[in-house]
Amino acid sequence: MLALRLTRGAHPLVLLRRLLVATASAGTGFLLLAALGHAAAHPATATDSFVRLLWCAVPVAATIQLAVSAARTDPASRPQRGMSAAGLGPVRLTLIAATSTAVSCALGSFFALLVFLALRGDLGGATATDSAGRLLGAGHPLPPAGTLLLLTVVPLLAAAATAVVLRPRKNARGARHGAGAATGAGEPLTAMATNSTGSAMPAALPWGITLTAAGLALETYVSRGAPESDALLPLPERLIGSPPGVLAGWALSTLGLVLAGPGLTQLSGRLLAAGRPGAVRLLAGRVLQEEARRIGRPLGVLCAVASGTYAAAKVYEAAPARPFGPLAGLGGALVLACVTASALTAALEARWARTHTTAALRRLGAPRSLLHRASALRILALLLVLGPLTWAIAELAALPLLH
Structure with missing residues (x-):
């Protein structure tokens, strides 16, 4: 009630x-x-x-x-x-x-x-x-x-x-708090002023890269000797036989992108703050590094789904006589909508978590235009790092199935 x-x-x-x-x-x-x-x-x-x-x-x-x-x-x-x-x-x-x-x-x-x-x-x-x-x-x-x-x-x-x-969960002082509470919300500038462990490169990045490469290699190896009738990945309404290794390779590549998401987000923030950055670039890079663990995993899932969708569409484009059916289209649209909404929700959660930081910067005299430029720069950095990588993985995943 x-x-x-x-x-x-x-x-x-x-x-x-x-x-x-x-x-x-x-x-x-x-x-x-x-x-x-x-x-x-x-x-x-x-x-x-x-x-x-x-x-x-x-x-x-x-x-x-x-x-x-x-x-x-x-x-x-x-x-x-x-x-x-x-x-x-x-x-x-x-x-x-x-x-x-x-x-x-x-x-x-x-x-x-x-x-x-x-x-x-x-x-x-x-x-x-x-x-x-x-x-x-x-x-x-x-x-x-x-x-x-x-x-x-x-x-x-x-x-x-x-x-x-x-x-x-219990914090360092032994007090229990829910996971919905943002950590560090009461310490506005500490996260960006110090080089804390939260800014360290996530340990899952090498594992994510390894799993992605292993998935692509497995798919290439299995598809190389497959007959032509088995060249298409079976979707819910196209249940034609396909090598099980193809689906296993796609699964490994997807898991690798999900694991590498926080590390890639962290890398985007480090590239922004590299060299001798100005105020906008430094603020955007430090915030992106601190938010890597919060928004990295949903972004990794989004990249994995986008690459899989692009690869599947390209494979079925080579066989126009066997298009997607309504249930397959519904499932693909549903997954894309869910992962996109999850990424946007994670971004809103990160924005709420840095409310005190934003208020402190405003009290120090930072104009709103500076904060808006920093947000736009973070989005641009993520697009430049994750976009080409997602496209390359999708092309490599679809290439073995087109021959």
Whole structure:
């Protein structure tokens, strides 16, 4: 009940983020139900149905990432002064955040069920079309237990992930605080004035580069001897045989980009602050270095999804007779929207975390134009570093499959 009251009185931007989570949950639930409908309509092709269900793990992971990002930036999940005396300590706030996430995802799953049944013609009224009959298994009953299980996957996993990420932790003084509270918010200029361990290059950068190179090498090796019929990566509606190593190589490359995201963001900040920088370049570089661990991982996920989408589109462009189907297009659009929204949410979280720093700079006489130029310079540096790298990895991933 308290979670519902906090939702009703939330800021419109917070409500928008929760609406995005519910929409993503609805799209993912629809894809899961489509896989179940295909299995009910084609019991003889259990392998194809299982592959369709496995592909749904990608939008499920993207939806969970978006839900966790929205929960981290929710003001209701941050410990406030006086809330512990009212019984809302870090543990209770974590439970409220997990409950709000579960409710948002459950509403999206319920809406997905209604749309799915309506398109199948199970709710009466308009009859299902031939395309809906093929894609959604119209005319074949769905198992109630399987339907309920698939619809609860996203709410339960999203709530569990939110509880794990926002679980109370102990700081250096032994006091417990939630993960939604920004670290270092009360020390405005300390992070940029000292060369702290937060500015050290993340140790996962070499591992990320290694995994990306290993994934590309594995894909090249496996695709070299593959027959022409196996040249296309199987998407949910194009279940043609493909070497398993291709999918494994793409998975390794994606994991490598995700791990290398914080290190690449840190490298962008160091390049900005290299040499003899001016005030704008120094401020942009130092802020980007401090925010690398906060925004680097979502940016790595965004780069991985963008490279995979570009490579898949280029591969299927070489075979115009086999275009993307509607479910594959829905899944790709859903994943892209989720990872983009997660990156923007992480940027908003980083902006909130440096509120005290920005206020201190304003008190010292820094004009707003300087802060705006520093923000634009950070965005430009990230585009110059991550953009060409993402394009190069996408080209290398698609190249073995085009020959």
